[in-house]
Amino acid sequence: MSKQILKAEVASLGGLQLKCSARGFEFLIDEPENVGGSNEAMNPLEALLCSLGACKMMVVRFFYQAKHINLKSMRVEILGEIDSDRLKGKPDVKVGFSKIITNYYIEADNSEEEIAELVAFVERTCPVKDTIVNAPEMELHINP
Template identity: 85%
Template sequence: MTMQLLRAEVESLGGLQLKCSARGFEFMIDEPKNSGGTNEAMNPLEALLCSLGACKMMVARFFYQTKQINLKNMRVEILGEIDSDRLKGKPNVKVGFSKIITNYYITADNSHEEIQAFIDFIEKTCPVKDTIVNPPEMEHHINP
C-alpha cells in the first residue's frame, strides 16, 4: 500500500473570513451576516457539501466511459439537514449534519437500470463519501 499525504492550510483573515489553501490554490470561507460573517463566501458546512458533490461528479467523469454510460449531462445537488438549535447551546443536539441527501440529475442514453448501477458505483467509489461514512482516525497537535 502506498500512502499519500494531502496538505491543506486555513488562515484567519480577521472576523470569520478564512483563506483555505492547497497545492497553490485558494478559496475563501465566511459565514452569513446573521451568523456574524460578511456573507462573502460559503461557510464550512456548505464547502463540505460542495466537496462531497464535486467528488461524486469527479468519480462520474473518471468512469462514465468505462461503465458504458452515454453521458450527455449531469448535475449533483447535495442537501444537508442540520438542527439550528446546535448554535443556541441546547444540550443533546447533534452538532453536525443529521442527514445528507444527494439528488442526481442525469441525461444519458442508457436504461434506468444502467444509470442506477452507475450511481451505485459512484456512491461506493467516492473518497469524500467514504471519509464521511467511515471516519478516519483523528488526531491533533498544538504547535508553537
C-alpha cells in the same frame, strides 16, 4: 499499500473570513451576516457539501465511459439537514449534519438500470463519501 499525504491550510483573514489553501489554490470561507460573517463566501458546512458533490461528479467523469454510459449532462444536488439549535447552546442536539441527501440529475442514452448501476458505483467509490461515512482516525497536535 502506498500512502499519500494531502495538505490543506486555513488562515484567518479577520472576522469570520478564512483563506483555504492547497497545492497553490485558494478559496474563501465565510459565514452569513446573521451569524456575524460578511457573507462573502460559503460557510464550512456548505463547502463540505460542495466537496461531497464534486467528488461524486469526479467519479462519474473518471468512469462513465468505461461503464459505457452515453452521458449528455449531469449535476448533483447535495442537501444537508442540521439542527441549528445546537449552535445556539441547546444541549443534546447533534452538532453536525443529521442527514445528507444526494439528488442526481443525469441525462444519458442509457437505461434506468444502467444509470442506477453507475450511481451505485459512485456511491461505493467516492473518497469524500467514504471519509464521511467511515470516519478516519483523528489526531491532534498543538504547536507553538
